[in-house]
Each structure stands twice: as structure tokens, then as C-alpha cells.
Amino acid sequence: xxxxxxxxxAIAAHLGVSVxxxxxxxxxxxxxxxxxxxTQGAVRRLARRLDFSxxxxxxxxxxxxxxxxxxxxxxxxxxxxxxxxxxxxxAARDHHHSVLLADSQEQTRLEIDSIDALLRRQVDGLILCPxxxxxxHLRSLVRGPVPVILVDRHFPxxxxxxxTSDNVGGARAATSHLLAAGHRxxxxxxxxPETSTNRDRLTGYRSALAGRGVRTDPRLVAGDTFLEDxxxxxxxxxxxxxxxxxxxxxxGNLIALGALRAIAEAGLRIxxxxxxxxxxxxxxxxxxxxPVTTVAQDADALGRIAAGxxxxxxxxQSLNSSQRHVVPTRLVSRGSVQPVxxxxxxxxxxx
Amino acid sequence: xxxxxxxxxAIAAHLGVSVxxxxxxxxxxxxxxxxxxxTQGAVRRLARRLDFSxxxxxxxxxxxxxxxxxxxxxxxxxxxxxxxxxxxxxAARDHHHSVLLADSQEQTRLEIDSIDALLRRQVDGLILCPxxxxxxHLRSLVRGPVPVILVDRHFPxxxxxxxTSDNVGGARAATSHLLAAGHRxxxxxxxxPETSTNRDRLTGYRSALAGRGVRTDPRLVAGDTFLEDxxxxxxxxxxxxxxxxxxxxxxGNLIALGALRAIAEAGLRIxxxxxxxxxxxxxxxxxxxxPVTTVAQDADALGRIAAGxxxxxxxxQSLNSSQRHVVPTRLVSRGSVQPVxxxxxxxxxxx
DNA sequence: ATGGCAGGCACAAACGATTGTGCAAGCCTG
DNA sequence: CAGGCTTGCACAATCGTTTGTGCCTGCCAT
Numbered sequence: 001x002x003x004x005x006x007x008x009x010a011i012a013a014h015l016g017v018s019v020x021x022x023x024x025x026x027x028x029x030x031x032x033x034x035x036x037x038x039t040q041g042a043v044r045r046l047a048r049r050l051d052f053s054x055x056x057x058x059x060x061x062x063x064x065x066x067x068x069x070x071x072x073x074x075x076x077x078x079x080x081x082x083x084x085x086x087x088x089x090x091a092a093r094d095h096h097h098s099v100l101l102a103d104s105q106e107q108t109r110l111e112i113d114s115i116d117a118l119l120r121r122q123v124d125g126l127i128l129c130p131x132x133x134x135x136x137h138l139r140s141l142v143r144g145p146v147p148v149i150l151v152d153r154h155f156p157x158x159x160x161x162x163x164t165s166d167n168v169g170g171a172r173a174a175t176s177h178l179l180a181a182g183h184r185x186x187x188x189x190x191x192x193p194e195t196s197t198n199r200d201r202l203t204g205y206r207s208a209l210a211g212r213g214v215r216t217d218p219r220l221v222a223g224d225t226f227l228e229d230x231x232x233x234x235x236x237x238x239x240x241x242x243x244x245x246x247x248x249x250x251x252g253n254l255i256a257l258g259a260l261r262a263i264a265e266a267g268l269r270i271x272x273x274x275x276x277x278x279x280x281x282x283x284x285x286x287x288x289x290x291p292v293t294t295v296a297q298d299a300d301a302l303g304r305i306a307a308g309x310x311x312x313x314x315x316x317q318s319l320n321s322s323q324r325h326v327v328p329t330r331l332v333s334r335g336s337v338q339p340v341x342x343x344x345x346x347x348x349x350x351x
Numbered sequence: 352x353x354x355x356x357x358x359x360x361a362i363a364a365h366l367g368v369s370v371x372x373x374x375x376x377x378x379x380x381x382x383x384x385x386x387x388x389x390t391q392g393a394v395r396r397l398a399r400r401l402d403f404s405x406x407x408x409x410x411x412x413x414x415x416x417x418x419x420x421x422x423x424x425x426x427x428x429x430x431x432x433x434x435x436x437x438x439x440x441x442a443a444r445d446h447h448h449s450v451l452l453a454d455s456q457e458q459t460r461l462e463i464d465s466i467d468a469l470l471r472r473q474v475d476g477l478i479l480c481p482x483x484x485x486x487x488h489l490r491s492l493v494r495g496p497v498p499v500i501l502v503d504r505h506f507p508x509x510x511x512x513x514x515t516s517d518n519v520g521g522a523r524a525a526t527s528h529l530l531a532a533g534h535r536x537x538x539x540x541x542x543x544p545e546t547s548t549n550r551d552r553l554t555g556y557r558s559a560l561a562g563r564g565v566r567t568d569p570r571l572v573a574g575d576t577f578l579e580d581x582x583x584x585x586x587x588x589x590x591x592x593x594x595x596x597x598x599x600x601x602x603g604n605l606i607a608l609g610a611l612r613a614i615a616e617a618g619l620r621i622x623x624x625x626x627x628x629x630x631x632x633x634x635x636x637x638x639x640x641x642p643v644t645t646v647a648q649d650a651d652a653l654g655r656i657a658a659g660x661x662x663x664x665x666x667x668q669s670l671n672s673s674q675r676h677v678v679p680t681r682l683v684s685r686g687s688v689q690p691v692x693x694x695x696x697x698x699x700x701x702x
Numbered sequence: 703a704t705g706g707c708a709g710g711c712a713c714a715a716a717c718g719a720t721t722g723t724g725c726a727a728g729c730c731t732g
Numbered sequence: 733c734a735g736g737c738t739t740g741c742a743c744a745a746t747c748g749t750t751t752g753t754g755c756c757t758g759c760c761a762t
């Protein structure tokens with residue numbers, strides 16, 4: 001396999017024709033340039049026999065197209081992003097493109113470097129899951145050389161197309177679910193505060209509360225990143241507030257993990273002592289003790305839609321119309337939410 | 352950022368020198384070719400000011416080196432492989448290389464295509480997690496144009512370097528753990544039978560049994576892939592055998608997931624009715640009901656070591672000495688294993 | 703004055719592809 | 733038979749680097 005694919009030159013020499021002729025015969029331009037059917041046939045046969053395929057580097061150099069897309073992700077080892085990566089690579093294969101993967105390790109600095117490196121390599125398009133808050137470095141992408149699609153997080157002020165979950169709706173559904181079970185003091189374990197995902201989820205949470213006429217209490221919101229440790233610390237803090245929240249809403253899968261740990265350490269039982277809902281579904285949710293009610297994001301859809309949007313732009317040579325795509329979420333009800341007893345509601349409403 | 356980086360030619364024109372001079376000044380070859388310090392300084396200043404960096408395509412074309420490595424994985428959305436991908440991309444960044452990612456979707460056909468595509472793109476090295484059994488297509492890689500490292504699975508008959516977990520040792524430890532708790536009928540939920548991982552884990556299992564003088568019973572081994580569904584079906588089957596196994600050993604994380612489902616459906620309790628040990632640790636293992644004892648693979652180490660080995664070969668231009676690297680596993684004891692009561696042991700030893 | 707040597711750079715050929723244009727041979731037409 | 737049209741392909745530039753070699757100038761020694 002692939003012991004140095006032959007070149008146009010080699011094929012041309014074998015057949016006693018010019019590289020021009022070979023190139024045109026193989027690229028389907030034969031007719032336009034009046035290469036005889038006989039010659040074209042001979043070229044194609046030999047090319048097939050030698051398993052010729054044009055050198056992508058040379059091609060890219062000449063054409064300024066590399067049949068390559070960039071994918072920048074904060075952390076491939078996060079199942080949510082991994083799933084997106086999976087879908088993107090599969091879509092890329094379908095479009096005969098390769099994927100250059102970069103892991104920004106949740107650092108804006110590395111995200112900038114990665115964008116730079118991929119653009120240098122002349123990717124034909126870029127799918128980016130931005131790490132967070134800063135967007136100055138994204139500004140130049142708007143009128144940049146290649147189409148860009150933002151996934152998971154978006155920047156309202158930036159005219160870049162994006163594909164995100166319905167974070168507002170998902171959070172509202174989760175919160176409503178808790179409200180319907182009688183919960184009124186619902187603690188929120190948030191992620192990185194300035195990100196669009198976090199903001200949207202908080203918005204959904206507040207909107208649900210407002211819908212029921214429940215006042216939001218800023219002291220019920222804790223946490224500062226989407227990492228497990230932040231979830232752990234935030235949960236510990238909220239569990240110590242009095243009166244204690246009767247339910248926690250974790251705004252991310254790792255945060256939920258931290259919350260589970262904190263709740264276990266506090267000697268509390270789910271859902272007897274406290275209810276829990278988490279953003280992001282995962283395969284183990286069913287087998288936790290108890291199974292955890294989650295807001296499932298359709299990561300597959302995010303990846304697929306982003307890739308679809310990107311490739312349609314790549315094909316159409318069109319740039320970044322700032323279209324926004326929102327993918328619905330789904331509330332997966334399991335056993336981690338329990339109705340609040342009347343007594344405890346009244347106890348809560350007094351202070 | 353990156354509004355079409357200038358070219359050597361542009362810099363040369365600006366300074367009234369030749370591209371040769373610019374190239375040599377920037378590549379540190381200035382002294383060897385007697386470019387005066389003054390000229391070199393001017394070139395370097397301008398290059399810095401214009402944020403010049405050589406076009407990787409042109410460079411690759413000329414040098415036959417692309418500063419790119421290929422990474423082929425059966426399924427990036429599997430946390431184990433995702434972790435490997437994460438470590439590889441980070442190592443690549445450290446070595447100023449980019450990563451071309453391909454997802455073979457557990458299909459040999461796609462694995463072949465991916466290898467081909469990446470070699471065409473002239474990657475400088477390849478990290479491959481082979482999907483399975485077939486190895487004919489890997490034969491040509493042994494004396495191929497670039498260094499290749501196999502990760503997770505290896506092929507004893509192939510002179511390709513590999514980095515794998517100590518599957519034999521891990522399985523032996525898990526099995527010994529069960530034996531020490533008095534288990535004698537230990538069912539195995541295996542993965543894809545002909546793979547090295549599966550073989551090695553079975554070997555470890557049998558070796559532990561043999562060490563205790565326990566006869567192995569082929570009817571206690573079930574399953575045919577590493578996927579959840581296989582684990583589910585295999586567990587269902589084993590749970591119906593009489594006398595029922597007192598413990599199950601799942602040879603993979605997804606398999607364990609299927610086993611959990613099957614056990615729950617059968618109305619059995621872990622560890623009261625049946626004990627469980629699983630290959631592959633994961634963050635949720637602690638919070639399952641009950642926490643599951645696992646054989647933790649150090650996926651980070653696999654990725655890091657593989658990348659390290661690859662880059663040292665890339666640097667040294669050395670090819671594929673068939674060195675094998677084995678990374679230790681760690682038994683993480685949680686609550687899913689319970690000592691067998693004397694009565695049930697005797698009951699088991701009778702038939 | 704001439705030969706030799708070193709310094710300082712430029713020329714030009716790669717690497718493989720794509721593409722606008724040019725050119726020869728054959729045929730037809732008037 | 734001259735001019736023009738068609739057929740069938742080749743020439744050569746180009747993308748942006750890298751690199752072996754060649755060339756000129758000036759200086760020193762003989």
C-alpha cells in the first residue's frame with residue numbers, strides 16, 4: 001500500500017505524453033481541451049493500475065484548497081466534545097475531507113495558537129468550540145479566509161454562525177420539573193459564568209422560577225467552572241446554607257459528578273434528602289444510585305449539523321452569514337427528583 | 352490574524368534581495384552561506400514585523416515532511432480512546448506538529464482507507480489503534496515510509512512497535528481478587544475474541560484460575576464484541592446458566608454497562624446476589640449502585656508513551672523496531688465484590 | 703600586473719500539481 | 733492552392749519553499 005504514489009510526470013513519461021494531458025484526462029477536463037478518447041483511456045487505465053492519486057500538498061499549493069477542515073475543541077477527553085469530534089470526523093469522511101484536530105485545553109491562549117496553526121495550514125473550514133469568554137481573537141474570523149462554525153458556545157456580538165443546544169429551554173424544563181415536584185429552594189451549580197452556555201442555562205432557570213412566581217435568590221447560585229472540582233465546592237457550599245436547598249441543578253456533567261461526591265460526603269441521600277437534576281446525559285446515568293434525571297443534549301446533532309453547515313459553506317464558497325442553529329434538548333426523568341413534603345415547603349416559605 | 356501570511360518573495364522584494372537570501376537568513380543557514388549579519392538582521396526584522404511563517408504546504412512539498420502526525424482510532428466518542436486522542440494532540444503540540452484525526456468506526460475497511468488517506472497526506476508518523484483482527488493491511492506499514500505505533504491492540508506477528516496495557520496482569524489481578532473472595536464460578540463477558548486485548552485478558556483470567564487450581568469452564572465465557580449490547584446479551588446468557596456464576600468479569604467498559612443492565616433486569620443485586628469486576632475505570636464508577644470494582648487502564652500513559660515513542664522515531668528518522676511497551680494497570684477495589692458464603696461454595700463444587 | 707581566495711549574494715532547479723495559451727498537422731472550402 | 737478551421741496535444745508559468753552551485757567584487761600576495 002502506498003509505496004510513494006506515482007506522479008503525473010511518471011505517468012506522462014510512461015505514455016509518452018505531457019503532464020498536462022495526464023492531468024486533464026484524470027480531472028475530467030479531457031473533453032474541454034480536446035484530448036482524444038484513446039489517449040484519455042490509456043491515461044486512465046495506467047493511472048488506475050498504478051493507483052495514482054494526486055499529491056494533496058502540491059494540489060493544495062496550487063489550488064489553495066486542501067480538502068481539510070480544522071476542529072478545535074476545549075478537551076477531546078470530555079465525552080460531550082468527543083461525541084462532537086466523532087460526528088465531525090465522520091461527516092468529513094463523507095465529504096472526502098480530512099480533519100485536523102486541536103485540543104485547546106480550555107485555554108484561550110492555546111485556542112488562539114490552534115486557530116493560527118490551522119489557518120496557516122490552509123484548512124478549508126473551521127469548526128470551533130470556543131473555550132470561553134474572550135472573543136477578541138475571533139473577530140478576525142468573521143471576515144477571515146475560511147468559513148467558521150461555532151459549536152456549543154456562541155458569541156451574540158459576533159457575526160459567526162453557531163450551533164448550540166437549546167440551553168435556555170433545557171434549563172427551564174429541568175427547573176420546571178423541580179418546581180412541579182414542589183421544590184422552591186433550588187440551588188444552581190453553575191459553570192464558567194460569562195459563557196453563553198452558562199448564561200443561557202441560568203436564564204432558563206430564572207425564567208422557570210419567574211413563571212411560577214418564585215423569587216430568585218442569588219445566594220443559591222454557586223460555582224465558577226464546568227469542572228468537577230467546581231461542582232464539588234459549589235455543592236458543598238450550597239449544602240451548608242440554611243435553610244438548605246431541597247434540590248440542586250448542576251449545569252454540566254462534570255459539575256454533577258462533583259455534586260454527587262459532595263452530597264455523598266455530606267451523608268445525604270438522593271432523592272430523600274435532596275433532589276438533583278443535571279445538564280448532560282451520559283450512559284451511566286441509568287445506573288447511578290439513584291439514576292439521575294438529566295437534560296440530555298444531542299451532541300450527535302450538534303456535530304452533524306455543524307459539519308453540515310460547514311461543508312455547505314465550503315462548497316458554496318460562501319462565508320459567514322451569522323446564522324444560529326439551536327438544537328432541542330430532552331429531559332430524561334429518572335429517580336433523582338422527589339416531591340417535597342408539604343411541611344418542608346412551608347418551612348421554606350417562612351424565612 | 353493571518354490575513355494571508357506574506358511569502359518569501361514578498362519579503363525579498365521589500366528588501367531588494369533574493370528569496371534565497373531570505374530563506375537562508377530565516378532558517379539559520381545564514382552563516383553557512385555567508386549572508387552578512389546586516390542583511391540577516393534586516394530580513395529577520397521584517398519577517399517578524401510581517402508575522403511571516405513559511406507556507407506548510409510548500410514546505411512539505413519540498414521537504415517531504417509535513418510536521419503532521421496521523422491518529423487513527425476506532426471511535427473517538429469512546430472515553431478510553433478519547434483520552435488517548437487528548438494526550439496525543441497535546442504531545443503533538445509540544446512537538447510543533449499537527450494531528451490528522453481519523454475515526455475508523457470499528458471497521459477494517461475504513462481503517463484501511465484512513466491509513467491510505469493519511470499516508471497520502473504525507474504524515475510524518477502514525478499512531479494507530481487497530482480495530483481488530485485483520486492485520487494484512489498493516490503488513491506494508493512495517494517497512495513503510497513513516498514510523499507507526501500501535502496502541503491498545505498489538506499484533507504479535509507484526510514487527511510494529513506497540514503500547515498496550517498490561518491486560519494479562521490486570522485480568523489476573525481482577526480474577527485473583529474474585530478468587531480471594533471465594534468465587535469459583537466466574538463468568539467472563541468477553542469482547543472481540545481474536546483481538547490481542549481480549550486474548551490477553553482471557554489469558555490473565557485463566558492464569559489466575561490455574562494458580563488456584565480451579566478448572567476453567569468454557570461455558571463461562573460469553574460475548575463477541577466490546578460493545579454494550581454484546582455485554583448485555585452475554586450477561587443475560589451467563590445469568591441463566593445453572594449453577595449461576597457467583598461473579599462476572601466484564602472485559603470492557605461498555606460491556607460492563609450492558610452487564611449492569613442485564614443484572615438489573617434479572618432482578619439481581621450487586622454484590623449480594625452476584626459480584627462484578629470490570630475492565631476500564633471511569634469517573635462514574637464511584638457513584639454507581641454499588642460502586643464497581645474495576646481494572647483501571649492508564650489511558651493517559653498509553654497516549655503519552657505512544658506519542659513519545661512516535662516523536663522520538665520521527666526525530667531520529669528511525670523506523671519500526673518492534674519494541675513493545677506495556678503499561679501497568681491498577682485494581683480499584685470498590686463495593687461490587689462480596690465474599691461468597693461457604694454454603695454456596697460447596698454447592699458450586701459439587702456438580 | 704596577475705592569480706588566488708574569500709565574502710556576499712543570486713540563479714535556477716527541484717517538489718507535484720493546475721491551467722491559459724500556443725502550435726503543428728490535417729482537413730475542408732472557395 | 734491559399735486560407736481557415738478543427739483536432740490534439742505541449743509549453744511554460746504558477747503556487748511557496750529549499751538548496752546546490754555559480755558569479756561577481758574586492759583584497760591580498762607574488
